[in-house]
Amino acid sequence: MLSNITFEFPYVLLLILVFIICSIYCKAKNPSYYIPHLNIFQKSNQRSSLVIKVLKYLIISLSIISLASPVKEKDTQLIKNDGINILLNLDSSGSMKYQDLDKDDRTKNRFDVVKEIVKDFISKRTNDNIGLIIFGDSVMMASPLSFDKNAQKEIIDYLEIGMAGNNTAILDSIARSVNILKDKKAKSNVIIVLSDGADTASKIPLKVVVKLLKKYGIKAYTIGIGNSNKAVLNQISLQSNAKSYTAYSKNDLIAIYEDINKLEKSEIDQNKIVLKDYLFFYPLFFAVLFLILFIYLKNKE
Numbered sequence: 001m002l003s004n005i006t007f008e009f010p011y012v013l014l015l016i017l018v019f020i021i022c023s024i025y026c027k028a029k030n031p032s033y034y035i036p037h038l039n040i041f042q043k044s045n046q047r048s049s050l051v052i053k054v055l056k057y058l059i060i061s062l063s064i065i066s067l068a069s070p071v072k073e074k075d076t077q078l079i080k081n082d083g084i085n086i087l088l089n090l091d092s093s094g095s096m097k098y099q100d101l102d103k104d105d106r107t108k109n110r111f112d113v114v115k116e117i118v119k120d121f122i123s124k125r126t127n128d129n130i131g132l133i134i135f136g137d138s139v140m141m142a143s144p145l146s147f148d149k150n151a152q153k154e155i156i157d158y159l160e161i162g163m164a165g166n167n168t169a170i171l172d173s174i175a176r177s178v179n180i181l182k183d184k185k186a187k188s189n190v191i192i193v194l195s196d197g198a199d200t201a202s203k204i205p206l207k208v209v210v211k212l213l214k215k216y217g218i219k220a221y222t223i224g225i226g227n228s229n230k231a232v233l234n235q236i237s238l239q240s241n242a243k244s245y246t247a248y249s250k251n252d253l254i255a256i257y258e259d260i261n262k263l264e265k266s267e268i269d270q271n272k273i274v275l276k277d278y279l280f281f282y283p284l285f286f287a288v289l290f291l292i293l294f295i296y297l298k299n300k301e
Contacts (some may be wrong), residue, residue: 015064016065019060060291083129085129085145086129087131087196089135089174090115092134097161121260122149130145132159136162137165138201139173145180171202175208188264189217191220195233196225199232219241222244224246
């Protein structure tokens with residue numbers, strides 16, 4: 001318990017040593033007088049004088065300890081400063097039901113495989129602010145930007161095919177992501193879009209989406225599964241200084257997310273905040289208590 005206690009101003013404790021030295025070598029020289037039978041009074045006051053002397057030492061020592069500000073460190077928190085904001089846009093349209101990505105487990109559909117790989121990607125981005133968007137006929141925010149990776153992985157487990165409709169609104173999802181990221185201050189703002197088909201439901205044209213990405217300096221990595229609309233996805237990535245990928249298997253997807261993980265490194269400066277319990281009032285309380293007792297005994301002499 002005491003091992004966790006430190007002092008904010010430890011050098012103040014040297015005053016105790018100064019006080020001890022002074023009490024030994026800095027005694028006042030008073031003129032001496034001979035008083036007959038003085039030993040009678042000395043015996044009666046000897047015990048009282050010893051108590052007063054001990055109290056004096058305790059009062060001064062405890063006051064100095066209080067001034068040194070004893071503290072007990074409770075907890076340490078790391079505050080993230082310049083992280084990367086990443087929005088993961090996942091296609092949840094009807095075509096994601098096909099069971100052709102995982103050659104070893106044909107019971108898993110495309111969306112199951114994607115969820116598994118995305119959860120692993122999130123686990124690796126420990127320093128980043130990550131959000132989740134799913135799209136079909138419409139665009140849904142599944143999770144806002146957050147550092148809470150465990151909560152995001154739980155949310156992914158609950159995502160299902162068709163939650164946002166059965167069509168595909170790729171461009172609308174990117175426009176929505178830009179709207180979320182445009183005012184965010186970060187080292188980098190990144191969108192990772194995954195889709196397995198052509199855009200069949202967006203209301204916002206490609207030209208507008210590209211313009212928005214350029215305007216706000218947001219990178220849009222695109223991942224196409226199988227026979228997706230590669231031309232559109234390539235243009236989105238090219239115009240936003242990112243990279244476009246195509247995946248035909250689970251292993252392809254793993255390699256793609258690993259590549260993006262390496263490309264978008266987050267070197268974050270972290271401020272350490274130490275939570276402290278201040279304990280100065282304990283020695284101060286006893287110093288005041290002993291001072292009251294000291295005054296009482298001195299007045300009785």
